[in-house]
Amino acid sequence: MSQSELGKKELERYSRHLLIPEVGRGGQLSLKDGKVLLIGAGGLGSPAAVYLASAGVGPLGIVDFDRVEASNLHRQILHFDGDVGKKKTESARETLTQLNPHVQVITHDTRLHKENALSILGDYDVIIDGTDNFPTRYLVNDACVLLGKPNVYGSIFRFDGQASVFDPRGDGPCYRCLYPEPPPPGVVPSCAEGGVLGVLPGIIGVIQATEAIKIILGKGDTLTGRLLLYNALEMSFHELKLRKDPHCPLCGTNPTVTELIDYEGFCRIGESEEPAEAVASLTVVELKEKMEGERSFVLLDVRESHETEICQLTGSVLIPLGQLANRMDEVPRATPVIAYCKKGIRGEKAVRLLNEAGFTATNLEGGIIAWAEQIDPEMARY
């Protein structure tokens, strides 16, 4: 059901595609009519979008609710220096439209959730999962299975990447066949927590774009039934056979998940491991006043040492949270302790540990990021 023909400019632009028998004019028209939805215009979504738009795949949909931050730019190649602060969907539309004006870009400036997922995904032929969190991964997986849409999966961590195609049309396995349940919060770090090599999502995102193009063309063998593992340090690829799990709660023989669920609850987001008993804390403004007065406290940085290379408060003692229990004797007992981390979470844990051990400790609310935002705009953030 080709809505269109290829104009002269498009014939020229796509001529190297037209020369490949597997694509040709018919294939290029399929790409032009192929509706691909990118979940996330971040590390994976950026390179995928750039290649898909260049290849004339469209309409190209993009779901994202975030704004561009400086720390995105080392890998999220849709966004440029001047885009910091803009909505990612807008920044993506500008880049892609400049790259290829023949491609229609549809932006969904919203968080994907169980109420809107089926209607947004339902308009597209292929879904590319470039999300950065478990709740959205399970949501996208479940919605794709329920809608019968191919889901091109990719995920990254530091130097490692995974990719696969979960294609219910051919009765292929889904993400839940691989990982039926999400890990508890805090066990598997995100890119924001653990860091990521900037070029890594380039490799995985372009693999996802390749698979999406093959699905639209109906050519070649996709990653359906295979999990591809990539490691950039070793420059190695491993491939594992992935089979459909007959006991899969979603796509197995007796499914128990037959509609979208509460994914934040499923992933136990917002649930604390222990009862949330508030610990003593102070604001960055209060800390600044204290620092200007006579210094009668110990400033304890509980982050990792590589984080201190980006920014640190003057006069801090560094003991990473993981080592604190074994290094308590390095903290002076006579003086009150003010603990801080990046955003206040680890600081709170440190304060609990210290107070249990008999110290008088207080947590810096919002961590060093709050300090950079409210007190010292010159300080580098991450």
Added chain:
Amino acid sequence: MNVKVQVRYFALLRETTGSEGEKYSFPQGTTILELRTQLGSHRPEVMEILSEARFAVNEDFVDDSYVLADGDFVAVIPPVSGG
């Protein structure tokens, strides 16, 4: 008689252990479930991640009841969420 297996860590497991993997020798009849516990007792810092990881033997995913055979190549793959 013992079975010798090669264990290979991926992603977060490799980063946390600082190791690509190790060779182990286990009594015959050792299952993946027992391997999980054994690996965790060697390296308590990865116990939590191990319980979330999937195990593949000779490139095929297996469940906890799989009994290790001599020469098995065991890949341990924790979930990865970044994007």
